Amino acid sequence: MIALVDCNNFYASCERVFNPKIDKKPVIVLSNNDGCVIARSNEAKTLGVKMGHPAFKLKNLIEEYNINVFSTNFALYGDLSKRVMNVMNTEVEKMEIYSIDEAFLDFTDYASKERGVAIREKVKKWTGIPVSVGIAQTKVLAKVAVHIAKKHTKAGVFMFDDENLIRRALNVFAVEDLWGVGAKTAQKLKAVGIHTALQFRECDSNWVNRNLSVNGVRLQKELFGEVCYPVELTRKRKQNICTARSFGSEIKKLSKLKEAIGSYANTCATKLRKEKSCCTTVSVFLSTNPFKPQAKQYTPYKVIQLNLPTNDSMEIVKFAIKGLESIYRNDCIYKKAGVIVGRTVPQGQTQLSLFDSLDRGKRKNINIAVDKVNSLMGKNKIHLAVEGNGRMWKLKQERLSPCYTTRFAEILEVRM
């Protein structure tokens, strides 16, 4: 048996941990640049705030109902996520961290609702984060179970322990809410009269194979309790690493884009070294503002193949800038840019070249030193000159909460 533990309204709950004043009040968290809504407390959901809604369209609602608005604070969410995972790890040895707010726990040794309740209470007590738990034979069924736990139980825990219960639940579970069924697939299914998860489970598997391919077949099997997606106990190395941002204000000049791309490329290189990987491609993309259809639209993308795998900041930045120069046009106004490093290979297993002109040993030492200083003294304390100092393109974050758990200067004060 597998238990899926899912944090409730995770980002909104994180904001509440050190700020009890906003308990039971509507809370929303905005995306980068304070653009659109990416998390909502239950109170905000009740007020009709929709996921992905642009913040500027909510101005009246926010004022009328005193909604508490926050910019994303990933330092805080990432740290609280680690704490939640650590607490679960004290109860269950085998687990897979699936996302920032979810983990699959291996309950093969012993599965019961009580075990779920105990974990839920411990996480709440130790971290302040409320979670829901769904227990079932497969991941897909556990997803359904956690859905039910959130919406229809007081305890926040739901377990599928007999076939009749599964049938009854699937019969009232909308097919588009299944894990792996997105908008397109839902449309296809509804067109042939499949509206519930039970109808999907019982439809002809040859039809599923022809129309939805292997993923559809796996989904169907998982609904019958046959495991197609086992709990992954080892973390896989990332194949691609991407750093991309929309700009606080739009950019036209190449020199400013170079600063942004240089900075994103350096971030990618740092992430690569953290993963102990090297990349063999560096890609750059630009985008104009799609919400201004009257303006000229241009979304170029350039992939550069490297001769040798690398995770050296200076080298990756050099390639990224080269890519940028090859796609830049001066008659467009840009809103977003990004760098993707891809085709990663494990560091230390890279093929060397006879004709390499770079002193890689020296570069490696520089990178190690820079990473060390930046991790001790703060992000970007040392950066490359090409990244600039103005940071005109930086994010808009007007409602940022303190980094309560990761910065000494912002630690919570208690007055006695």
Added chain:
DNA sequence: TCTGGGGTCCTAGGACCC
């Protein structure tokens, strides 16, 4: 005025080989 960021997997089709 203002609309996010970071991933994975699968498939079709092109290019190439004998």
Added chain:
DNA sequence: TCTGGGGTCCTAGGACCC
């Protein structure tokens, strides 16, 4: 009249997830 059969590898783009 009539134009093969069997592969591999790579890439772009779609669909999905949080």
